[in-house]
Amino acid sequence: MRRPTIADIARRAGVSQAAVSFALNGRPGVSAATRDRILAAADALGWQPNTAARSLSAAAAGAVGLAVARPARTLGVEPFFMQLISGIQGELSERGYALLLDLVEDVHAEASVHRRWWAERRVDGVLLVDLRTGDPRPRVLREIGMPAVLAGGPDPTGAVPGVWVDDARAMTAVVEHLHGLGHEHLAHVSGPPGMAHSAHRAEAFTAAAGPRAARAATDFSDAEGAVATRGLLRRRPRPTAVVYDNDVMAVAGLSAARQAGLAVPGDLSVVAWEDSALCRLTHPTLTALSRDPFRFGAAAAARLLDLVRRGPGGGGAGDTEFELPELVVRESTAPPRPNGG
Amino acid sequence: MRRPTIADIARRAGVSQAAVSFALNGRPGVSAATRDRILAAADALGWQPNTAARSLSAAAAGAVGLAVARPARTLGVEPFFMQLISGIQGELSERGYALLLDLVEDVHAEASVHRRWWAERRVDGVLLVDLRTGDPRPRVLREIGMPAVLAGGPDPTGAVPGVWVDDARAMTAVVEHLHGLGHEHLAHVSGPPGMAHSAHRAEAFTAAAGPRAARAATDFSDAEGAVATRGLLRRRPRPTAVVYDNDVMAVAGLSAARQAGLAVPGDLSVVAWEDSALCRLTHPTLTALSRDPFRFGAAAAARLLDLVRRGPGGGGAGDTEFELPELVVRESTAPPRPNGG
DNA sequence: ACGGGTTTATGAACCGGTTCAGCGACTTCC
DNA sequence: GGAAGTCGCTGAACCGGTTCATAAACCCGT
Numbered sequence: 001m002r003r004p005t006i007a008d009i010a011r012r013a014g015v016s017q018a019a020v021s022f023a024l025n026g027r028p029g030v031s032a033a034t035r036d037r038i039l040a041a042a043d044a045l046g047w048q049p050n051t052a053a054r055s056l057s058a059a060a061a062g063a064v065g066l067a068v069a070r071p072a073r074t075l076g077v078e079p080f081f082m083q084l085i086s087g088i089q090g091e092l093s094e095r096g097y098a099l100l101l102d103l104v105e106d107v108h109a110e111a112s113v114h115r116r117w118w119a120e121r122r123v124d125g126v127l128l129v130d131l132r133t134g135d136p137r138p139r140v141l142r143e144i145g146m147p148a149v150l151a152g153g154p155d156p157t158g159a160v161p162g163v164w165v166d167d168a169r170a171m172t173a174v175v176e177h178l179h180g181l182g183h184e185h186l187a188h189v190s191g192p193p194g195m196a197h198s199a200h201r202a203e204a205f206t207a208a209a210g211p212r213a214a215r216a217a218t219d220f221s222d223a224e225g226a227v228a229t230r231g232l233l234r235r236r237p238r239p240t241a242v243v244y245d246n247d248v249m250a251v252a253g254l255s256a257a258r259q260a261g262l263a264v265p266g267d268l269s270v271v272a273w274e275d276s277a278l279c280r281l282t283h284p285t286l287t288a289l290s291r292d293p294f295r296f297g298a299a300a301a302a303r304l305l306d307l308v309r310r311g312p313g314g315g316g317a318g319d320t321e322f323e324l325p326e327l328v329v330r331e332s333t334a335p336p337r338p339n340g341g
Numbered sequence: 342m343r344r345p346t347i348a349d350i351a352r353r354a355g356v357s358q359a360a361v362s363f364a365l366n367g368r369p370g371v372s373a374a375t376r377d378r379i380l381a382a383a384d385a386l387g388w389q390p391n392t393a394a395r396s397l398s399a400a401a402a403g404a405v406g407l408a409v410a411r412p413a414r415t416l417g418v419e420p421f422f423m424q425l426i427s428g429i430q431g432e433l434s435e436r437g438y439a440l441l442l443d444l445v446e447d448v449h450a451e452a453s454v455h456r457r458w459w460a461e462r463r464v465d466g467v468l469l470v471d472l473r474t475g476d477p478r479p480r481v482l483r484e485i486g487m488p489a490v491l492a493g494g495p496d497p498t499g500a501v502p503g504v505w506v507d508d509a510r511a512m513t514a515v516v517e518h519l520h521g522l523g524h525e526h527l528a529h530v531s532g533p534p535g536m537a538h539s540a541h542r543a544e545a546f547t548a549a550a551g552p553r554a555a556r557a558a559t560d561f562s563d564a565e566g567a568v569a570t571r572g573l574l575r576r577r578p579r580p581t582a583v584v585y586d587n588d589v590m591a592v593a594g595l596s597a598a599r600q601a602g603l604a605v606p607g608d609l610s611v612v613a614w615e616d617s618a619l620c621r622l623t624h625p626t627l628t629a630l631s632r633d634p635f636r637f638g639a640a641a642a643a644r645l646l647d648l649v650r651r652g653p654g655g656g657g658a659g660d661t662e663f664e665l666p667e668l669v670v671r672e673s674t675a676p677p678r679p680n681g682g
Numbered sequence: 683a684c685g686g687g688t689t690t691a692t693g694a695a696c697c698g699g700t701t702c703a704g705c706g707a708c709t710t711c712c
Numbered sequence: 713g714g715a716a717g718t719c720g721c722t723g724a725a726c727c728g729g730t731t732c733a734t735a736a737a738c739c740c741g742t
Contacts, residue, residue, distance in 0.1 A: 003460070003462075005697090006699065007698080007699095015721075015722085016721065016722045016723075017698090017699080017700095017723095018700080018701075018702090018721075018722060018723080018724095019720085019722075021699070021701080022720095022721090025700085028719090028720095029719085029721070030720065031720060031721090034720080046460075048457065048461050049461060050397070050461060050462050050698055050699070051393075051396075051402075051461045051463050052392075052393050052394075052397040052402065052462055052697080052698080053397050053697070053699035053700090053727090054698080054699055054700080055392075055396075055699095055727090056391070056393040056394050056397050056697090056698080056699070056700090056727045056728065057699055057700045057701080057726070057727050058699085058700070058727090059727075063441075081423065082422065082423070082444075086444045089442070089444045090444075093443065098441050098443070098463060099441065099442050099443070100404075100439050100440065101426065101430070101440050101441075101442045102430060102434065102439070102440070103427045103430045103431075116389065119344070119389035120389050120390060120392045121391050121393055122392050122439060221618075222618050222621065248618070248622070251622050251623075252622050255623065255624040258624055259624060277562075277563050277589070280563065281563045281592050281593050281596060282592075344728095346727090346728055346729080347728070348728080356692090357691065357692050357693075358692090358693095358728090358729080358730095359691075359692060359730080359731075359732090360691060360692075361729095362729070362730055362731080363691090363730095363731095366730085369689085369690090370690065370691070371690065372689080372690060375690080390728085390729070391728055391729065393728080393729090394727070394728035394729035394730090395728080395729055395730080396697090396729095397696095397697045397698065397699085397727090397728080397730090398696070398697050398728085398729055398730045398731080399729085399730070400697075
């Protein structure tokens with residue numbers, strides 16, 4: 001019960017291996033009648049291409065990689081990633097590509113995974129997430145010449161094309177919403193300043209809310225989100241609204257505020273950057289900035305496959321803008337109490 | 342700037358390709374001196390094996406697959422999965438294996454992904470999660486003869502070896518803890534009865550808490566967790582403690598209880614089956630059953646690689662028990678109020 | 683000095699596809 | 713009717729490793 005190969009098909013259909021290959025790949029060189037006979041034989045034998053053999057001659061792996069450099073602890077809690085992966089997956093499997101996943105320590109480890117994958121010809125390209133300031137990855141990728149797309153770009157060095165969201169405009173919209181409700185003392189709990197998108201948002205926040213608005217940086221974890229919240233709430237004037245850079249920290253901030261004896265949204269309005277089930281789990285439910293990570297992942301994957309198929313030097317190095325996230329207003333934002341602050 | 346191949350190494354070291362292959366794989370047939378020369382040449386050229394070529398002759402893919410049939414929505418919220426994957430990943434990359442991930446609709450789609458992966462020789466084996474009652478996957482896997490390990494077994498059909506946790510014993514421990522606190526009216530919010538481990542736990546709950554204890558089944562989502570909670574709280578006598586089959590539902594239940602005007606743990610004690618950051622995010626923090634998904638994943642992956650290396654018919658079909666989860670008591674469980682119920 | 687055994691190295695086949703030069707047979711055109 | 717072109721198909725090389733039969737070189741004891 002050996003796996004059938006094209007040789008078996010050729011024998012059964014009474015043709016050469018080359019003819020079988022042509023027929024199976026829908027290229028000219030065989031008559032319609034012969035093609036049908038070959039396809040019927042392949043079908044009867046239950047033939048499937050051996051990826052290794054195909055990769056070897058085609059010099060393409062039929063797979064793309066995603067290495068993620070975040071502690072599994074944080075990764076797991078953020079629904080964002082799974083949805084992103086799910087979106088990527090959908091796009092890939094539709095075109096017969098597989099997804100290789102690797103969870104690593106940091107961006108340097110990620111860069112070496114990329115190197116290895118490329119050297120071993122395990123993947124045809126990679127997706128990048130979480131660009132850091134001074135990130136080594138774009139440089140490495142350009143050096144080895146592997147196709148790559150940055151989900152969450154744009155890459156300031158321009159080495160890697162990106163699918164990106166206009167965080168600055170989104171942040172402005174959030175701040176305007178809070179201003180519109182009458183809030184004057186805003187605060188922002190950001191992720192690590194080393195992450196490019198985090199830094200962007202922080203800048204945009206300051207630009208929109210004014211240089212005296214309160215800010216705190218964290219590692220995106222619930223723990224630091226809570227600590228940052230406590231710190232901000234001790235300030236005078238006390239902020240009446242906080243924007244959190246992810247959903248997990250917003251939930252943690254909610255708990256922290258409650259423990260400090262503050263009502264949400266009465267004493268404090270809360271906005272989460274990423275929308276997810278988490279934001280609907282809490283009481284009150286959280287106002288959140290909602291983008292569709294599923295479609296975002298799909299867009300990035302599509303862009304990558306495009307790049308892969310174009311081959312090296314195929315142009316199309318530009319960035320693609322993804323739709324602006326939408327602010328979903330729920331229970332956690334309201335006008336500040338007149339006696340608050 | 343072509344990628345170096347063993348032919349290049351052979352030329353540089355002045356030996357045959359076969360000698361290079363022997364040297365690089367640490368097998369006998371070359372002298373120590375020649376071996377060193379070859380390794381130096383390989384190093385100088387920056388050689389890495391081409392996985393496709395290696396797979397083709399070795400008839401091994403150097404990768405294992407994980408197809409998950411759960412909606413991305415639920416998957417994302419449960420930290421469990423990412424940690425599990427992270428654990429799997431750690432074990433795999435240590436031994437040079439890659440992980441293929443696929444998110445699919447249901448177990449039937451999963452079975453066809455398995456079929457395709459195996460036919461294409463993309464993977465050497467797969468990991469299974471979420472065994473269903475009457476699950477088609479063990480049958481298919483046995484039919485095609487692909488190595489597989491069930492994370493969360495055991496498989497009642499015995500077709501697939503599993504790494505499993507004694508849920509029944511764990512459930513008994515939880516119920517005893519609640520009994521010990523003085524609770525008499527317990528309830529259990531389980532996952533879908535179609536999931537084997539969920540069914541197991543439900544049975545164990547009934548065995549330990551008595552046939553009249555309240556039970557509700559859900560799809561593991563926060564939404565159904567909340568609905569189930571509201572239903573249980575309308576019962577008379579009202580349960581004073583609820584055991585949730587995952588962390589997400591426990592959090593949702595917490596909100597539902599609060600909205601119903603009940604204090605936790607004063608009026609209602611809450612236990613979550615899976616421990617995660619989520620359980621520490623809430624207020625009060627949740628008492629939870631904690632197993633280490635990271636090490637659990639690692640154990641399952643190790644078992645699979647073992648099976649893969651043993652080759653077909655290599656025996657070792659037995660199940661492996663993983664350590665019993667530990668009950669981490671936090672703020673959400675306390676003795677019932679004497680005037681409660 | 684010689685037979686037997688071990689160590690070291692080689693050439694060539696092989697894994698399962700893809701691809702291309704080449705070759706009949708058949709059509710087309712003048 | 714013969715040159716030119718097209719169509720359908722084949723044989724063989726090729727991708728980059730692994731492996732095995734075989735041979736050359738070396739070691740040993742007698």
